[in-house]
Amino acid sequence: MTNADGADWRRRSVVAVMPPARPRKLAKVPFVELADGRLQGVVSSGSDVERVYVSSVTAGTHAYQCSTNNNRPCGGLRGMPCKHLHALADEAVLQYGVDRVARYLRVDVGDGLADGGELLARLDGQAEPASAAVVFSRFLRHLAYLELPVSTVALPELHWFPATGAGR
């Protein structure tokens, strides 16, 4: 196996096309992803265990949004990203590395970014309404993986996906 930036991988079957997610604490932000052209995720409410916030930043336009999973707008959005968006950005940087997040969102990293807060400070977008439903249903689908029954059916195709020492 070789890494993406390694030598010729055109003729290799086993290549680490992307680095796996880096380990991070999940209690505050159980779900982060770079998908559908957005950095999006779910942030647990600090006060109510039954409530979660759905936060997102759109790539390119940098429009951002935060609301509860029932589409009630987050009270912390007052012309600038709320604490949930800060938590989302910080955890995304931990999980993917700052370069990958910045590249996905098309943020100019200039001479480097230290954390999610600096990343958000470089955004030039506005708060714009977006439906929390799509992201929240992706989160539920994410959680549903852990509910799938364990299988003893051999999966020979996983020989293309060896576990690596990444994240050690």
Add this chain to the structure above:
Amino acid sequence: MRGTQVARLHAVPAGLSDALDVVAGFDDALTDGFGRIGERGVAALAALADALAGTPLDGPVTAAVDAVTAGSAAPEHLAALAGARSALLGAAHDALLGQLDEALGRARSPWTTPTTGPSEAPPALTAARAWWHEVAVTGWRGVDHELLSAAAGVVEACLAVPELRRTAVLLDGLAAELRACVPVATMAQVPARRWADLWARGVLLTQGAPPTGEASTVSGRLLPLGVDVHSHDTAVQVQVHAVLEPADGGPALLVRTGVAAAKVDTIVGPAIWRLLSAHPLLLTALAERRTLTVTDLPLRGGDLSWFDDRVQLDEPADPFATARVLLPVASTAASDPLDRHPTGIAEPVLVEGTAIRDEDGTLAVEVDGERVALAVDRLPAAGPLTADLVAAASACLGLLRWDDGRWLLQPLAVRATVKRRTVQAHNGDWACGVTDPKVAKEEARAGDAVAVLRERAGRLLRR
């Protein structure tokens, strides 16, 4: 493994590089897409048809090449092309494995389980087939968010059908890579061989749910050699390589058995073992290096199906001793015809020699002056093996693998001298919990990812 055996392994089988050139041409054509095939693509497909001339695939492949060239490829045409590519790599697999068996003196019985026709295709499989067709027409360079959203739907539908788990896991792994690479058109280099491998396997898997034919059953003593860990964002599998001493006194058999679980991308490292807690006996056998008594486990080729209720824990046994005594005499069996691909080659060997660093920094093991490169990037974070430990090894129990023209040794366990003490480290050492205090502390600090997500699932999923 001795130096003379390594030397014989390094000889290149006749015709291998020609076959791989034909495959590479096909892979480039797939990268550009079969929807708008150019002159180079047409030539590559003609070469593929030539390579299959005179075989049972001759007719279907020629028809498929004509259809693609005319811009009217139907799903059965692309299935024929996937079959042709798989047949070439299957032949490469057989040549490489035959050479390995000859070098090691390993006896391998042919595949005998009857292959019946595929059973009826459930709707989710039809959807998967349509997706593989569309991506081949588009080509990797044309993959966009829309096609990937469609893949997510297919994965969800396939996950709901237990018989389609292989299709779901394969497509989910590929889709995550494509998602990370979109827009593929701007990539300097496309992993053409890899993605075409996954595409061809995906197409073949959607030709019908595989028949679950009757397997023979075996009983006896199972002596684990080591465990190979596979994972992508949403799946993990541990595959145990072991020697089975049949209860009827028959010759020792080299077998593989394993279990898998679904996961999410944030569950990595030693946490993956907690996902397999439904198989406590397997985990204990790995963590404590114990043998197992198995009763009536189904065996297809060299693949033993795992059932916790047919297994009992037995005495501890040193996997290095098992390898030294039983590997040279154990016989093995051919794999399922569908699984014949060089990437599936994973043959256990014991190498007692010194690890050395080559000039370019890669690690290799040297026996009697003959070298095999070590696949140190395949040391899972779920276990204690690290590149430094492997570099200090005096013995290595590992899997011989082959990729891109060379053999590699993937360590599953090493014996090394650390601070003047001889230590052993095995991939499965942490199956029942991390035993290294430093790593355990880091784990504790990060918290239990599985527990946090299960708590969230419990609150949010069933409402």
